[in-house]
Amino acid sequence: MGEEVRMSDYDGDNRVFEWEVGLPSAGDLTPLSQPLIPPELASAFSISTEPRRSATDVNRASQNTLSAISSSNNFNFKSLNDERSQEEFVEQGDEADLARDGSDPRKEKRPRLVWTPQLHKRFVEVVKHLGVGNAVPKTIMQLMNVEGLTRENVASHLQKYRLYLKRKQGLSDDGPSSDQLFAPAPTPTPQMMHMPVIGMAHGNGHMGPYHGFESHRYNMVQHRDWSGNKRQ
DNA sequence: CTATTAATAT
């Protein structure tokens, strides 16, 4: 029952399009790695939150399930969570990082946040929802509800996003769509803000255990070309 | 304390 499947990989034969009408696109689905109930609400109503699973946990579980299925009835599942799809990406380039306080969680360096298309989409939706005029980092961060996302992450991205907006209203249209991430999505998919998206990781430092609360770490990244590719 | 912006660092 709740298989998470990337339809983008199945353009093959055994695909029944009639079954897909009205279904949300793969990118809009809520990853199993996110709790359905925001932590604030859960605690406010004293709902016991299921122990949060990391993206890798979910992927592993999916692998097991899918491999079991495909072996039981020779289904032609292509590569699901294989190779470069998504997994944790930690740049283990250690270099004299013994100066790390293993004590203060707040000061722990996080890996650089990677603004995946999904993350950015989330960001844009929240900003639009708030209105560009009154969307501030703290609020955006809260509404995005992404584990591990910090206010300065958002502030930094917001700063860049505003520059993008400024540049874009100044010059109606001309030249190629300069920005990869910011350019209007080819698939407008007018959906209200909903559903959490998780994503980040890859950094110079380390991938320490982060506590979005009391649980796991975050990661999962689409390592697409950030340099010359426009997805979504 | 948070937000904004520009400059600078990684």
Next chain:
DNA sequence: TATATTAATA
């Protein structure tokens, strides 16, 4: 280039 960090300022 993308993201982080810092400093000045509101």
